[in-house]
Every structure is written in structure tokens, then in C-alpha cells.
Amino acid sequence: MNKANQQPLLRIQDLSVSFNSADAQVQAVNRLSFDINPGQTLGLVGESGSGKSVTALSILGLIPQPPGKITQGRIEFAGNDLLSMTEKQLQKIRGNDISMVFQEPMTSLNPVFRVGFQIAEVLRLHKKLSKKQAWQKTVELMDWVGIPEPQRRCKAYPHELSGGQKQRVMIAMAIACEPKLLICDEPTTALDVTIQKQVLELLQQLQKDTGMSMLFITHDLGVIADLADEVVVMYRSQKVEQATTSDIFTHAKHPYSKGLLACRPQLHGNPRRLLTVSDFMDTDGKELTPTTKQRQPQIKADKSSADTLLSVENLKTYFPIKSGLFSRVKSHVKAVDGVSFTVRKGETLGLVGESGCGKTTLGRTLLRLQQATSGAVHYDGIDVFAQSSQQMRELRSRMQIIFQDPYASLNPRMTVGQTLMEPLNIHQSQISKAMRWQRAVELIQQVGLNPDQLNRYPHEFSGGQRQRISIARALAVEPEFIVCDESVSALDVSVQAQVLNLLLDLQEQRDLTYIFISHDLSVVNFIADRVGVMNEGKIVEMNSAEEIYSNPQNPYTQKLLEAIPQGVPKIS
Helix, strand or coil, rough: CCCCHHHCCEEEEEEEEEEECCCCEEEECCCEEEEECCCEEEEEEEECCCHHHHHHHHCCCCCCCCEEEEEEEEEEECEEEECCCCCCHHHHEEECCCEEECHHHHHHCCCCCCHHHHHHHHHHHHHHCCHHHHHHHHHHHHHHHHCHHHHCCCCCCCCCHHHHHHHHHHHHHHHCCCCEEEEEEECCCCCCHHHHHHHHHHHHHHHHHCCCEEEEECCCCHCCCCCCCCEEEEEECCEEEEEEHHHHHHHHHHHHHHHHHHHHCCCCECCCCCCCCCCCCCCCCCCCCCCCCCCCCCCCCCHHHHHHHEHHHHHHHHEEEEEECCCEEEEEEEEEEEEEEEEEECCCCEEEECCCCCCCHHHHHHCCCCCEEEEEEEEEEHHHHHCCCHHHHHHHHHHHECCCCCHCCCCCCCCCCHHHHHHHHHHHCCCCCHHHHHHHHHHHHHHCHHHHHHHCCCHCCCHHHHHHHHHHHHHCCCCCEEEECCCCCCCCHHHHHHHHHHHHHHHHCCCCCCEEEEEEEHHHHHHHEEEEEEEEEEEEEEEEEEEEEHHHHHHHHHHHHCCCCCCCCCCC
């Protein structure tokens, strides 16, 4: 049957949602309309703040009122108006006919209850199953979503499961009552590419088996290429384009859609600097055309003859596992297990691998933020592990780190100006306060922000702006070497492109050397000269970025590359 001739399962007409803030009323969703047919997957795409998640919460009646308010519109599900229903009527629909998989499973799962109990609770509430029947069905669901040893894993607490397993538990809970509509709100954003691929394939299989409809929310068009039948693109609370997935990928009409497609790094044929949304439209929404210069292909310089800046020899970082009454060491987690490599001056070495492979521990050990078990690290001929505390403090002015989470790494009680001056207070206390403030002004401008913002606090900035502030702080003491630890993984693809371009520009201007840690192979391919692939604490393959991506030798590397979203649309 042609889906176009079916009665829509979900119909949203002229939906508008606003939130009252201390200063003004914020329009989160503005006159949004779209349909989802039975068995159809609709992709809802846009950057943070575009109104995607607010739309999903409106469907389920979960908008907090106040401060939120649905000011106009209609939401129909199976012909019934959801907005006119009472809370009791909505409770019967939530989890039963409409379910939702949230972005962050750790905050969605109750940490004090076993995961099996939480799934069984849904079945007992909506399906009126007995305890025994609900538990039996829970084990079947855990097995269905691909969790190994489901009988045992049902008894685990959320913290005992990996990120991918927690997300699978959330999917099992969401499909427990065989809903007609499944809403997925950025369910793969924080996952490794291999786990992301598994989750997307699982959702496709579940849809095929059950015939449910899906609303898939994401900021990354590449993720929904193989999943969605149709795409709605949102920008600043409004729908700017709606088309089939194949049309969006091949003939996107709105400049914002074109920008979202262009700003994600590819495995082949990247420009010298990634194009961003601002290259396709100005702040007033007027369409722009990227110049030939902006589209110039990326050509990486040969840095093989440069001097060695960092040398790592047989580095091991083990964490003891203790148990028993006297907390005896029973075994060790080998986070970094006999790693050796060199980094040349002005080079970017990319480190890739799944969560838990040891990338972050390796980066922290290099800077002595984590104690090594054995091995040696030499920086510019200096034995890092032999330095005293005072010597290490001096060395740290040459070696810096940009952490993954800009929310956690900035002190919420310090203004941006104070944050940028703090490294100068420690390392360059001999210069006057006025000179340190002038340096903060220069730094904030270097990363594309306004000096007027120096008196603001971190919570007043977006995630992308906070990451720029973290970069400015790392640059404050004019380092030669920076470890970038998943520094763009939490950002929208358009903001991610801006930050990657910024890192490359700064490298050219200051002759910086980077170790760039990421689980996103496309990003590493764009920014890195050489790539090391980590698995279970070891580097299993290292080569030039071009060779790693065109001719991978290790089966693990091949598996990682196969899992990358290719951006090829689903054509049905």
C-alpha cells in the first residue's frame, strides 16, 4: 500500500510552543506541521535549540507548564487530539501506544533499581502481567535487543552496563508494549560508531518486525541516511524544509540543509577547511554560495622529516581490581598496555577506538594527570616522569589538554575573564594584572568570541562557545603541544566544523602539535596527519591517515571503518 494514501498515525498542525524566561518569552517551536504514516520513519533534523526535543515532549504531554506553554496547534494520534486529553488519559498512551528513547540513558534509568525491574514495571503497568510473566518477557526483550546473557544482565544496575548496553535497555523498555510510535531523541549521539551502527540496525529490524512508526531526532543528517523515509529540517524553531531522504541528500533546497550536509567531515574529498552553515546562509537567512577558494581540496603537508617532539616507550597504566575483606588486589585493568609511538613537531596524531580502549587514559598519562605503571615519556628530550612537582608545573606551560566536556571543565563560579587569566596568574605572575587582562582579550578574540563576553559566566554560553573558551584557556600559556580529548564529540555537526577549523588555523599560526583523541573516525581523518588505532589498551595499527582509511590492515580497524555512517540515503 502506498504510504501517501494512508491515514496518518501522527499529525501535527501549526504547533507553537513558548517558554517564559526572566527576560522575555522564547519561541521554542513556531507553527510546525508534519505527518507520520503507519510504518514510516520520519527524521527530525536540526542543531541544538532548533525545537526538536520540545516537539517530541509536546507529543507526549511532557512540556513543563509553567514555564512552557503550547500556544497553538493540534497534535492528533490515531485520530485523537492529544492536547485535549487529561493527564490520566495520556498516561495510558505513554509507554503503551507511544514510547520514547531519550538521549542520555544514564539519566533516564533509575540508578537504584535493577534494569530488569524497570522494564518489568512497564509491562506490569500497561499489560497487567504477573511478576513472573513480566520477568520472563523482560528476559526475552533483553535478548531481542542483543544484550548478552540477558538472564544475568536483567539483575544488573545501570552503572554496571556500558553506554551501548544502557541504550539497548532503554530501547527494550520503549518497545516492551509494542508501541505504534517510537520517538528516538538523539539515541546514538554519545555512542561509538560501532555501537551506533548496532543500535540503528536494531531499530530498523524492530520496525521491520513490528511495523511501528518512528520519529528519529538528530543533529546529524548522516545518521538517518539509511533509516528515514522522509526528513523535516528545523532551524530556529521553524520547519525550513521537508522532503524524502534521497531528495534531501541529492537536491537540498534550503541553504541551512545544504550547510548541515556540508559540515560533516567525509572519509574522502574534504575541503581545506570544512564548510559551515554560515558559508551557505548569512545571519538574516539570505542564501550564500561558497567560493571556489572555500571548496579547495585538503592537501596535507608531509611532516615526516620534522624533529620528534614526544617519544613514548612501552607505556603501561594499570588500575588494580580489589576485593575481599582486606581489599587485596586480585587483578588489574590494563587501560594502557605497552604503548610506544613518537609525535613530530607540528604534527597531529589521531588516536581512535571505542570507549574503554584506553585513549583518554593514555592522553592523561602523557601529561602526568594519571600515574603510569611503567614505561617512559620524553618531551623535547625531557624525561616527563623524572620531573619534580615544580619542574612539572613549568613543563605544563608547554603541554596542555582540552577536555571532552566543556560543561564540567569550566569553573561555574569564575567569569570567562577570570578563567583565562588563571593560567597566567600561575605561570606568568610577573606580568601586571592589566597585561593579563589584555592577554585574555586577545585569546577570546582568537577563538572567535567577543571581549564583551569576558565578564559572563560559563552557564551563559552554548556548548560550542564553552568549548572555544576551553581552547582559549589551553592557549593562554602559549603551549607547543595540546592533547584534545574528545573535544568536539558533544557538539552539533556545524559547531564541530567551526571548532575543527579553529584548531587547524591555530596550528598553522602557532606551529602547534596535537594528539587528537576521538571515537569519530571521520573527524580524525580530517584533522590528523597520522592515526593510531587503539583496542584493549594497545595500539593495533598506526599509519598515515590516508593509508589507514584507504588500506586498513587490522580487522579491528576495518570494523571501525565499516561502522561509519556513509551519508548514502535510503531509497525505497
